[in-house]
Amino acid sequence: MSNTNTYLDQVVRQQERLESDLRSKRAAPAGGPPPPPERARAEGGRQPTPNAVEVRVTGFGRWKTVLVPPNAFVVHTRRGRAEPLHVGLGVSFRYNPATDSYLVVPGAMQTILINAYCICRELQGVLVQAYVQWIIQDFATAYRRLDFGDAEDPMRLVNLQLKEQAEAAIKDKVSTLGVADVLSDKQPIIEELTARLRAVAEGSGADDGLGLRIVTVQIKEAVVSSPRLWENLQKPYRSEQGRIARLAELAAEEAVAERELTAQRQRETQRIASDRDLADLRAQSAAHEFDREASEALRRSQREQEDARALADLQDATNRHALTLERELAAEEAEIGRLRIEREAELTRLGAEAELALGAARARDAHERALLDVERERQRAEIANVRSPESVQAQLIDRLPEIVAKLPKPAELRSVTIGGNDGTSIASVVAELTAVVNALRQP
Numbered sequence: 001m002s003n004t005n006t007y008l009d010q011v012v013r014q015q016e017r018l019e020s021d022l023r024s025k026r027a028a029p030a031g032g033p034p035p036p037p038e039r040a041r042a043e044g045g046r047q048p049t050p051n052a053v054e055v056r057v058t059g060f061g062r063w064k065t066v067l068v069p070p071n072a073f074v075v076h077t078r079r080g081r082a083e084p085l086h087v088g089l090g091v092s093f094r095y096n097p098a099t100d101s102y103l104v105v106p107g108a109m110q111t112i113l114i115n116a117y118c119i120c121r122e123l124q125g126v127l128v129q130a131y132v133q134w135i136i137q138d139f140a141t142a143y144r145r146l147d148f149g150d151a152e153d154p155m156r157l158v159n160l161q162l163k164e165q166a167e168a169a170i171k172d173k174v175s176t177l178g179v180a181d182v183l184s185d186k187q188p189i190i191e192e193l194t195a196r197l198r199a200v201a202e203g204s205g206a207d208d209g210l211g212l213r214i215v216t217v218q219i220k221e222a223v224v225s226s227p228r229l230w231e232n233l234q235k236p237y238r239s240e241q242g243r244i245a246r247l248a249e250l251a252a253e254e255a256v257a258e259r260e261l262t263a264q265r266q267r268e269t270q271r272i273a274s275d276r277d278l279a280d281l282r283a284q285s286a287a288h289e290f291d292r293e294a295s296e297a298l299r300r301s302q303r304e305q306e307d308a309r310a311l312a313d314l315q316d317a318t319n320r321h322a323l324t325l326e327r328e329l330a331a332e333e334a335e336i337g338r339l340r341i342e343r344e345a346e347l348t349r350l351g352a353e354a355e356l357a358l359g360a361a362r363a364r365d366a367h368e369r370a371l372l373d374v375e376r377e378r379q380r381a382e383i384a385n386v387r388s389p390e391s392v393q394a395q396l397i398d399r400l401p402e403i404v405a406k407l408p409k410p411a412e413l414r415s416v417t418i419g420g421n422d423g424t425s426i427a428s429v430v431a432e433l434t435a436v437v438n439a440l441r442q443p
Helices: 006-022 037-042 139-145 156-174 179-184 187-201 227-385 389-398 400-406 426-441
Strands: 056-060 063-067 072-078 086-089 093-095 100-106 110-119 125-136 212-224
Touching (some): 072 093, 093 100, 110 156, 179 212, 187 212, 227 389, 389 426
Antiparallel strands (some): 063 093
């Protein structure tokens, strides 16, 4: 285990750094020799100023003019005069390097960041982080009582001084408070720090102060330096929160378990009721199915019986009708046979009569032909000049065998009775034969 005092070493280093920072970094006097012409031309006619504010100096020799930005304070003094010639914000003036001097300071609000390593009432290290914002209220008082002579940052020394006073005030106040008070309520520290800084900067009573005004003071954070102490401080709260969380978890688990049991009981009840309803529905469905099957079987049986009776009646009617048809068909066939026999007899008789008539006709034809041969020569001349009906009939008689050969077979026999004229005239014979031929041609 090391015997070094870390806190003491830290305080010593801060003190050394503070002493180094408080040493003012002076620049060359403002009234010194001007820069070389080459450098002045390179800088566009601007002279280096002993402060961080951008100041433009114009002119040459003793006839120069200092142009000050509008947000910067300036004080202009001259040799032999007790009071400054110009004091104010953004005041420009004529400047003689041989007799005049001036100081330019930023007029913007300044912010100081503070990290104060404190010892509280329980002798524990606490880091308090704060910031202070201030501005220059009365520059005529401030430039006389404060050091703005730093060449790089005119406000640096003032900020360091205010920072040290603020750290001292914070440490004094924290030393009277406990760790829990510092961490939980920072308002007493803010009030103490504000009161002390305002008493110094703004003054109190007859004292005009430093010509500054404190804008705001705030504590950003307070941290316990010891990790073990910080952890121990957090343990009661963490334990309490853990206990509350565990109790909440147990209550939630108990509520969830009870809810699950209730839900399970409801599910079981619903399942039993559902099973009972399903059993009733199955029984009803089975009864309906059985009734439907029985009704269907009865209907089918009745339908089969009706179909059987209808089929038997139909078969009986069909048999009776077939028997009637057979009887009618037998009667028709008998009638057809009788008619066929009668037709055949009639045809036979007609054929015999036709043959007899044809034989007689042939005999008469032969007799007439012989007579015609006698008359042919006599009538040839008349026939050559005039064709009479008698000549046509004679030609028809000549072609009668050919006509008879080409006649179709008669389907029925028709008898033509030639009148009992015993005359042997050719005209009567031809007329009778013509009637026979016409009768044979008719269907």
